Amino acid sequence: MPQLNGGGGDDLGANDELISFKDEGEQEEKISENSSAERDLADVKSSLVNESETNQNSSSDSEAERRPPPRSESFRDKSRESLEEAAKRQDGGLFKGPPYPGYPFIMIPDLTGPYLPNGSLSPTARTYLQMKWPLLDVQAGSLQSRQALKDARSPSPAHIVSNKVPVVQHPHHVHPLTPLITYSNEHFTPGNPPPHLPADVDPKTGIPRPPHPPDISPYYPLSPGTVGQIPHPLGWLVPQQGQPVYPITTGGFRHPYPTALTVNASMSSFLSSRFPPHMVPPHHSLHTTGIPHPAIVTPTVKQESSQNDVGSLHSSKHQDSKKEEEKKKPHIKKPLNAFMLYMKEMRAKVVAECTLKESAAINQILGRRWHALSREEQAKYYELARKERQLHMQLYPGWSARDNYVGGYGKKKKRKRDKQPGETNEHSECFLNPCLSLPPITDLSAPKKCRARFGLDQQNNWCGPCRRKKKCVRYIQGEGSCVSPPSSDGSLLDSPPSSPNMLASPTRDSKPQTEQTQPLSLTLKPDPLVHLSMMPPPSSSIVLTENSTSKSSGLPASNCQNGALDHQSATLQQSAPSSSLLAQPSTSSLHSHNSLAGTQPQPLSLVTKSLE
DNA sequence: TTGCCTTTGAAGGCA
DNA sequence: TGCCTTCAAAGGCAA
Structure with missing residues (x-):
């Protein structure tokens, strides 16, 4: 866990940015602060939670079976746990190779x-x-896999x-x-x-x-x-x-x-x-x-329901006619963001590989994979998303995300996530669980607008909207390239939303960019982290621990692919997340794994076929 | 039949 | 200006 070196993550845990922008520029910023570990810290924290849970489970497996589920554990909770467990298991199996070394x-x-x-x-x-x-x-x-595909294709x-x-x-x-x-x-x-x-x-x-x-x-x-x-x-x-x-x-x-x-x-x-x-x-x-x-x-259900409800309460001819119009109004969906695009692409793979069908579990896996993606890979999706947004803007200049908000009487009841402060986040269980976690990723974020472009430490360079987490003015005006110089090599993107250099930095040997254009100081990242970021969890250290959200999932221990390692993991987790501790997986296994990355085939080389 | 779950990112709205 | 909320995809599942 080298990412904890240097104490860069002192305040990371409580940092709101960690949650809101964990994939964004703060990563670069973290990197620049030698704290590539913000996420890692979160992972560690969650791992600790997981640890406690694991210990609890391990110490009282039989008890857990006898005891009634925790009071708060509803049926849905169980379902959720099962989803998460499934995600863990599947995810663990997935990370046998480098996480999408590149398209x-x-x-x-x-x-x-x-x-x-x-x-x-x-x-x-x-x-x-x-x-x-x-x-x-x-x-x-x-x-x-074929069957899974067959099931999934379902047009x-x-x-x-x-x-x-x-x-x-x-x-x-x-x-x-x-x-x-x-x-x-x-x-x-x-x-x-x-x-x-x-x-x-x-x-x-x-x-x-x-x-x-x-x-x-x-x-x-x-x-x-x-x-x-x-x-x-x-x-x-x-x-x-x-x-x-x-x-x-x-x-x-x-x-x-x-x-x-x-x-x-x-x-x-x-x-x-x-x-x-x-x-x-x-x-x-x-x-x-x-x-x-x-x-x-x-016209969507959302609109219809909304309109119906509203109409029932406020029936007037004028309103009705308006509603009629609105009913006919096509529902223009939001453009997909980078992660959504990624999910769309990778879902099929995950489904095929894991035979998972539940989207919740799949999404968990995808979320972790997303974090495991290298910056370049993520950049692709950010770029795609950017183009989508651009196109969307061109297509529907007057459209606003607000248009899709269902407000008023017909407001769609949205779930309350009610994340408690103590509640583990999605990464919580993972850090030491290579199946889930993805290696501490410090390099994941693709550049995004001012935040990604300049990093948190250069907020003075941000445009106002970006500072407020609003629509990036520069980004829009420049269509992602106004501030950034064109890609020099054109190896990746022509007009990355952010510094093309960041996007076009397939190797971390790239010369550091200026802070203006290259806030994502890849070169600042410690090598071990680089390996971590690029590396799938070592198969040898696959650990399936009962995470916090799967307290009593009752999954058989057989699901753990490596009980011994599980124990080790638990032991590690018991320790405070120190850099040395974190560094353990990053040295031998990681490097070796990294070395294998180039030789070992992907579990499913769906997207790794060569161009030929 | 409907909403929730679960993920991340973008963006709107409110205090 | 910070924070919260909603929506985007997806498919199983619960109510």
């Missing part, structure tokens, strides 16, 4: 390429896609139904980023109507759904020309006419919005003539094919 594909080669006026993908984009598809394709794995509307927004999003286009994002199981091939469209009909909904090509990964099936279904050209425009014509999985809708820029004037005028201005994105809501933006969904 073999080129990142965003040309954002503008696919946005050709004619709405077709540019050769560049096509090349890009063709390059990427195979990379994302799932290797033929075990039958189990059926069930997905839509399962989504809390039972609406249909329409893919309208294959975004150059789509392969990475794996938005859809069904992908639209411009100008190539799927002949199989009516072939498959969902038994529940009766809505036709496309059969999935058997040889195509349901999660990475974006190969142009292989697939898809063309949504109704103006599907979202005619929700009142009945069911959306073409069911598409939720994931399928989330294509980025490349075609936005391809909408021609006639379409815009058409939209303008038929819909209120707020419904007509200024000139680029639809693909040239008429396929709407994926972020647009037909």
